[in-house]
Amino acid sequence: MSELLLRDRDIEFLLYEFLDSEQLLQRPRYQEHSREIFNATLDTARAIADRFFANHYTKGDTCEPQFDGETVTLIEETRQAWNAFAEAGFLAAHGDFDEGGMQLPEVILRAAMAYINAANVGSAAYPFLTLGAANLVRSFASEALRERYLPPMMDGRYAGTMALTEPDQGSALADIRTTAVPAGDGSYRISGQKMFISGGDQSLTENIVHMVLARIEGAPAGTKGISLFLVPKMLDAEDGTLKSNDVKLAGLLHKMGYRNTTSTVLSFGENGGAVGYLVGDENRGLACMFQMMNEARIGVGSGAAVLGYRGYLNALQYAKDRPQGRHPSNRDPLSRQLPIIEHADVRRLLLMQKSYVEGGLALCFYGSALHEDCQTAETSEDREQAQLLLDLLTPIIKSWPSKYCLKANDLAIQVLGGSGYIREYPLEQLYRDNRLNPIHEGTEGIQAMDLLGRKVPAAQMAGYRLLREHILHSCQQAETQQALAPLATALSDALKQLDGVSENLMKQLMQDADRGLANASLYLDVFGRVVVSWIWLRQALIADQALEAEDSLAQEEGDFYRGKLQAARFYIEWELPEIGPQIRLLNDASPVTFDMQRDWF
């Protein structure tokens, strides 16, 4: 039996019970779809994941991409995976039918991609980045560029990247130094160095479309002077073939995990300037790039969640199969050993994982549904509300699974003990892979500043207030259910505390932005715990309702819902209360870390 990557029943639950994805079929864009088509899409994704991605998960790690100074080479299996993905049409998932696209709802695509990511996150990065880059071209590029670059990005001939980071600038986008000089023909000449560019070179496609942030000569300093450029690796030659643009692979970086994704240092313009095309308006590049970055942030959260999920399923199977030890009360050494899932501490480790990975994936799917609603919800009010919520929640969707589903991998290793630590089992690779997620697309610290410094205060806290209403609504629904009332009370209490501390922090920020933001990471964690408790309460509401007709449920179905209820209980009773001490520190504006001096370390 091949390894189970995700639990199909749970994906179904998330799409059709937790979310009402069938309701999407009412929208004009999706009228030609059906639940059967959605499911067939998932079946295809699952088959491709199993056959073309899972097959080289380990090999892509041990035989990572090689750079000989001229070209970079990936293992053949990765090219086959890329091709299978492209041939199934997934690179065109976002496209309209009339441009050859699948016109697939965001959340269905996200569910399909969950299988691909779970199977092999290192190989999945290439199509994922291409999808994001294509969306950027679709949204902001001129018609000529769209016509030139979208078709090959949708059929798999070209891949895409996002090229933001530079060696001397890291997370601080204001300090981007790559320059763009108008060439007089409408194009620009790009020069500068970019670092940590995932998929920046590879041996999969005949061309790569780099979406590059650069500064047009004379542009204002800081983020207000950054523009977005499409810089292809290869240019069209007059004879219809491709010739090299002035983009050079300076070297590969060698990661702890995610090894099959090249991480590159790219030199633009060593020979006079790489040809680049402006996308969107001059000096508005950051705003454009944030479309791709926000999509990527949901992608990172989702990727983290499924790495955790696969690890959880693996540890669960191991715990059911592996006999070892007895209950503490059993002193008879001749009695049979128990499967380790019978040990209380192993159950704790598994239940924590379940609460993290199913909670994290539900959060990301909810984010994708919001993303969908931003674009296709019926009324403009619905679209605006979805946008408010999504903007607010993006830092949580990115950072919470990155932190806690990595922790799930850590706990999965612990379930297996010594076996979890060796490469003969997949757990250690999942853990190494997942460690990237709290870093890329904005570190945890960056997300924290974004949430507290921008997203919560935005529009007089309109997004915050809207989220609050949703949470209260769920609490009200749950209060009337015997099994859920204590959970509802705990969550509404926590929400009150969050209200209080948020108000406090808004005042602190007005007085002293530096001190007010100093403990932003604590706030991010508190906020995440409240949001995920809500996500769990919503799952529990559905489970509780389903169990009302318990007698008519198959045993397995009943167990599924009972598991959801217990995981909700666990998260809200064990994990949510940790906000207590965190909120006290935030309310006291604890100066301990802020006052620490460089020379005291």
Place this chain on the structure above:
Amino acid sequence: MSELLLRDRDIEFLLYEFLDSEQLLQRPRYQEHSREIFNATLDTARAIADRFFANHYTKGDTCEPQFDGETVTLIEETRQAWNAFAEAGFLAAHGDFDEGGMQLPEVILRAAMAYINAANVGSAAYPFLTLGAANLVRSFASEALRERYLPPMMDGRYAGTMALTEPDQGSALADIRTTAVPAGDGSYRISGQKMFISGGDQSLTENIVHMVLARIEGAPAGTKGISLFLVPKMLDAEDGTLKSNDVKLAGLLHKMGYRNTTSTVLSFGENGGAVGYLVGDENRGLACMFQMMNEARIGVGSGAAVLGYRGYLNALQYAKDRPQGRHPSNRDPLSRQLPIIEHADVRRLLLMQKSYVEGGLALCFYGSALHEDCQTAETSEDREQAQLLLDLLTPIIKSWPSKYCLKANDLAIQVLGGSGYIREYPLEQLYRDNRLNPIHEGTEGIQAMDLLGRKVPAAQMAGYRLLREHILHSCQQAETQQALAPLATALSDALKQLDGVSENLMKQLMQDADRGLANASLYLDVFGRVVVSWIWLRQALIADQALEAEDSLAQEEGDFYRGKLQAARFYIEWELPEIGPQIRLLNDASPVTFDMQRDWF
């Protein structure tokens, strides 16, 4: 400049200010020593660490031991490191002068070894295991065995291992199945398979002394029927050379980190039985082995602490050197970038690390001092008290640094961002290496059961009550100091809570051992936070006193003590309060994880 492994000033502080190691010179065993000799020993260790261990930290990871089906081969640098260690006399550190030993106090050896471990934990494992195995031989083996095996283990010709774990038994020692059959000549024939045996084979020494747990034919079932055997890899032939014993390397396991330490599967007795010699009494093997295991547990904690420590120093240096971004209040993109240590969140990440690694190392050194006192304290009462405390604290000393100094490595990666994730920097290897520590020598779950199920209730909680007195004594000292009074209050409050929950749990255990132990891991964490808060309060007491004469201190010295104070503040104000929600769960005997059913996952 070579990388700083540990901070010498802090080692000095721990040995001579936090602990009063100079007072050891009063004891008869150490009268020929002096503080100068101790320091010279540390200098030697530091030099060996830098020259012979740190030099191949990366290479030992990338060029891990290879097994060709017959023999296993390590890189040449590891043999040089082994030889340098042996030639410096460290393998004989525990031995008496008259047997050619260094007669070195435990805590000085631990400090010396901290440098070696920080430099290269994968290569350090060989001498460490040999030291432990030699101590076991010294304590329990017959005079003939001691004479035969101790000298070559002290001069580096033979190495040692501990061989407990078997493929079908894991942590459950009661189920050991390896058998021992009396051969009629006083020796035994050993048959069975052992797994995860570190250093079980290597290319460093001419012989390996395996300390093997096995069951003599007809012995009682369970832990009461386990005996300890010395099983050499090679036997003395009649011509004075060595010939193979019936011990076969079945294979190597391939770890995520710690790669330069072989992890082996060993087959004993495939050809009739390996020759083994009983060590200690029949069926008393577990009690003997626990001497080595308890030493190893302090070693694991200490190893975890120094891996965290090295990572912290590395991240600290990076944070001082790396310019990036500006304060949130500074909107001028033309102003200079700040070194990232100026960012509040980076300071938080560093201060957390400092509190974990300096707290963890202090805890381990304190454990070593207790270990010393068990053997050489002047009065029998002192020796007994030290033993009570050490027994109680061993699960904390093993597990707390393993958990939190691994977390320190995680935070260090976060300080470096993308650079922390790539193999071009040492952080990711430290993190991979350190991940072993919560697993080997008893997983975290095992330590939790040991603490709550055995160590706390032992002798009517005599150890617990003694620890309590020590903590209260420190609180009383601190209460009178303005800077420390709030910390003392917080700790004595926490101690009261720990008292309450411990009493509660003792009752729960009497009623239902299985439920009573179900949340033992929470209790372990609570207990660890209280103990480490105490360790920090003690460091703060010293720092506070030193700062009373602040005007006469050099700037750097003042900063050192101010850093200690701030780290104590951080730990007690930020980390200790997390016991609140944990204690509530324990007092409520929360059944959420215990009641989770296998089929609900």
